[in-house]
Every structure is written in structure tokens, then in C-alpha cells.
Amino acid sequence: xxxxxxxxxxxxxxxxxxxxxxxxxxNQTAPLVRLDKPLEQCTVSLLTSGGISHCSLPGFDPNARNxxxxxxxxxxxxxxxxxxxxxxxDHTDAEADLNCVFPIDRLRExxxxxxxxxxxxxxxxxxxxxxYNRTKVLEESAPAFIEKLKEDGVDILIAAPA
Amino acid sequence: xxxxxxxxEEAGIATVCLSTGRDLTAQVRPPRSLFxxxxxxxxxxxxxxxxxxxxxxxxxLSMIHDADVAGTLVDWEEEWPKTFAYFRGK
Numbered sequence: 001x002x003x004x005x006x007x008x009x010x011x012x013x014x015x016x017x018x019x020x021x022x023x024x025x026x027n028q029t030a031p032l033v034r035l036d037k038p039l040e041q042c043t044v045s046l047l048t049s050g051g052i053s054h055c056s057l058p059g060f061d062p063n064a065r066n067x068x069x070x071x072x073x074x075x076x077x078x079x080x081x082x083x084x085x086x087x088x089x090d091h092t093d094a095e096a097d098l099n100c101v102f103p104i105d106r107l108r109e110x111x112x113x114x115x116x117x118x119x120x121x122x123x124x125x126x127x128x129x130x131x132y133n134r135t136k137v138l139e140e141s142a143p144a145f146i147e148k149l150k151e152d153g154v155d156i157l158i159a160a161p162a
Numbered sequence: 163x164x165x166x167x168x169x170x171e172e173a174g175i176a177t178v179c180l181s182t183g184r185d186l187t188a189q190v191r192p193p194r195s196l197f198x199x200x201x202x203x204x205x206x207x208x209x210x211x212x213x214x215x216x217x218x219x220x221x222x223l224s225m226i227h228d229a230d231v232a233g234t235l236v237d238w239e240e241e242w243p244k245t246f247a248y249f250r251g252k
Binding site for chain 1: 173247
């Protein structure tokens with residue numbers, strides 16, 4: 001099937017709920033890192049924005065706006081120990097198997113079979129949808145997050161928005 | 163997430179973004195994106211489909227070295243078994 005036109009759908013849906021028009025970011029260029037080591041020597045971390053929280057913590061606000069909460073997830077966490085709170089998508093499948101959206105089990109298997117060097121000490125969950133204050137992401141939240149990735153020696157970040 | 167990927171890459175960390183919204187990702191232009199035309203929340207496929215989840219993850223990782231051009235967006239070829247629509251809540 002043809003991809004859904006999310007820009008139009010989101011503008012229409014959230015406009016009807018009284019949200020202000022979203023100023024979409026349009027970039028013409030992008031940065032690119034060229035890693036000088038093979039995957040089997042790389043440390044990999046994962047980031048989800050799917051409202052996924054460990055059961056030991058309070059859940060995310062499913063209707064959050066401008067929520068810059070960012071949770072750490074231990075790299076040996078059990079994938080059955082999470083709650084999902086996000087009105088943005090249907091997480092029925094992800095509740096049955098977290099790996100649909102946050103594949104922590106699958107990534108750990110790739111360490112076992114030698115595809116990647118290792119997983120970072122921490123995985124991450126945050127940056128939920130409907131963040132209107134983009135400048136704060138670019139100037140505060142994301143740089144602070146990247147510092148933590150560097151502390152963990154992360155070479156590769158896999159980011160899975162929901 | 164695309165913005166976060168861009169900031170990470172500018173700081174020297176290679177990224178790949180698993181997108182389910184092709185138009186959203188195309189305009190933000192993260193450094194590398196794998197577009198999976200599945201419902202949001204199924205970026206890596208369906209529950210208990212370990213084989214599909216792993217194949218998507220491997221394909222994403224392969225882009226770290228294979229993508230020569232900044233802003234590369236690759237389309238995952240395998241179709242979702244059902245048609246689906248924009249999610250307006252339950």
C-alpha cells in the first residue's frame with residue numbers, strides 16, 4: 001500500500017483537537033558520520049519515543065505535549081517488564097511483544113551471534129510526540145542525551161519513533 | 163527523533179532512524195532512515211515474529227556503513243499483511 005500522508009493526517013487530527021498548527025521541520029541537508037570500525041566492534045544503543053516505561057517507574061502521560069522526560073533502561077531489562085502509555089499509536093502489538101517497537105531482545109541476540117560488539121550499558125525511552133518547542137530539543141535535551149551516549153561509549157544509536 | 167539523530171551525528175555518533183512515517187521523515191531528513199511501511203508501533207514488525215524483527219534490525223544496522231549519502235532513506239520492501247489507516251485513538 002502507499003505510505004500514509006501523516007503530515008496531512010496529523011494537521012487535520014490535531015487541528016480538530018484545538019492544537020496550534022505544527023511548524024514542520026524541513027531540512028535540505030543532513031550530517032553523516034563515517035565509522036572507521038566494523039559493526040562487530042561497535043557499541044550500540046537504542047532509543048524509543050513510544051511512551052515506554054519500566055514497570056518500576058510511573059507511566060508516561062499518554063497525551064503529553066512538550067514532554068522532555070527521558071528514561072534510562074538497563075541493558076539487561078526484561079522486555080516483559082514495561083508499560084506503554086501513548087495515545088499517538090496503537091500499541092496492542094507492542095504490549096504483546098515489546099520488540100515490535102523497542103527490540104531490546106533482538107539487539108542482545110546480535111551481540112550473542114557476533115554481529116555487533118556489544119550493547120551500551122543503557123537504552124533510552126523519551127522524546128514523546130507532540131514536542132512543539134524544538135529549540136529546546138536541539139539546544140538542551142538532545143545535547144544532554146548525546147553526552148550520556150558518549151559516557152557509555154556508544155558508536156551507533158538506533159532510534160525508533162512510534 | 164529525526165532531530166535527535168541529527169544532533170547525535172553532528173557529535174560523532176552514527177545513527178539510523180526506523181521510520182513508519184515516510185513523509186515526516188523525508189522532511190526532517192535524519193542522516194539515515196529505514197522506512198518501514200507498517201503501522202506506527204510496528205517499526206520492527208509483529209509480535210513474536212522474531213525472524214522479521216531481526217531482519218529489519220539487521221537491515222537498519224547495515225545502513226550504518228552502506229549509506230554513502232547523508233539523508234539516505236531506504237524503503238523496506240516487505241509489505242504489512244493488512245491495509246491500515248492513520249490511528250485516531252481507540
